[in-house]
Amino acid sequence: MAEHEQASLHCLVFGRVQGVGFRFFVQDRARELGLVGWVRNRPDGRSVEVYAEGPRSALEQLRHALHSGPPGAWVERVECTWGEATGAQRAFEIRRT
Template identity: 50%
Template sequence: MTDTIRHVTISGRVQGVGYRYFVEHEARSRDLEGWVRNRRDGSVEAVFAGPAGAVATMITACRRGPSSARVDALRDEAANPDMLKLREAGERFSVLPTI
């Protein structure tokens, strides 16, 4: 059972620097469910679901990002469980196409 579901949008220098793959690795290492994708406006968007503590540490990691990124802002809000349906079938965590 998922305790917490959060939707985050990260802006700054977060595209072309391995940010999505950083997020995927960090989320999988915490056994979180969800997804991450680039947005055409230059931001990165993600949904994380799992135990509250693991989701909180994931969001902290997103504020830092990989060494080549520069995070200027992170918006964090509660997410609807239906947002998890965007994942690829059979995956706990997916890297989705840009929207």
Template identity: 60%
Template sequence: MEEQAALRAVVRGRVQGVGFRDFVWRRARFLGLTGYVRNLPDGRSLEVVAEGERGALEQLLEYLREGPRGARVDGLEVEWGQPSGRYPDFGIAF
């Protein structure tokens, strides 16, 4: 079994109102990750908190750099940590 890890990522750019949260939700669930994605109040960034196998998290980061059609990613800040186990699945937070 691969090493378990956690990350918190903030994606900046044209990432709200373009389907980015749904894009992240679908890919995170496909990768077997737990956590959440949510828009941040500044109107131009979103937060992703995810836990799971390190390789799956790295793949998620590739998806975050790309984004869905219509999005523009200007920046990505990532913090790595230890998984908490507090998330039963991956969801969209409001």
């Protein structure tokens, strides 16, 4: 896959990632990288779900950032899968559900 080819990245981030500004951190980083998609807390109270689309090189940078998160976060593990971009996303948003 070429560096600038459009792709999608779907990740689950586990650890102390709720209540520490993790979603805002992800949104800010994704927007800086020019990505579209969404981030949300999962109902288990200990994980965050991220879906992003854009150039693979930018998605790699976001994936790397998910391993650290903002101050106060503790990331236990990150599970990601790659896919094809759908083009359905127009911005990067925080979802409430």
